Amino acid sequence: MKHYSKLKVYKGSNLVIKDDYSVGYSYKWYEILKTVKGVVVLNTYHYSKTTIKHIYKIRNLMYEKNVEYEALEFPQGLQNKSAALDHYGRKIKEIQSKIDNPRTRKVDFYKEELKMYQKKVDLTNALF
Secondary structure (H helix, E strand, O other): OEEEOOOOEEEEOOEEEEOOOOEEEEOOOEEEEEEEOOEEEEEOOOOOHHHHHHHHHHHHHHHHOOOOOEEEOOOOOOOOHHHHHHHHHHHHHHHHHHHHOOOOOOHHHHHHHHHHHHHHHHHHHHHO
16 A cells, blocks of 8 residues: 555555544445544454455555554444444344254354453443
8 A cells, every 4th residue: 555645545446544533434334443442453354355455455454554553344334333242233134043952063163252252342341
């Protein structure tokens, strides 16, 4: 991503991030990066190949600049907490049904995945 010092932004194709990491947009409307309560949050929910590329570019930028961030999944952008909580609720329900299935072999894996999603719900509620 190219840095434009006069504009104080990083730009890539259809991706703009303020150089203080306060906010970043994919396609000018989808909030993909945001600083909330002093924590940089990256939206890792991807709905297209382009969004996957944008997430990849941002992760590389964060790595290059040594910026720590939290990865959360917000299907409708970081501006929509309720959609994220609905998404997490569906994921947790799906994982719990796999754990409850007597034919499931990877119960320990799913229990760890369940803990991860519960932590994401807690972090979402704490930050937004």
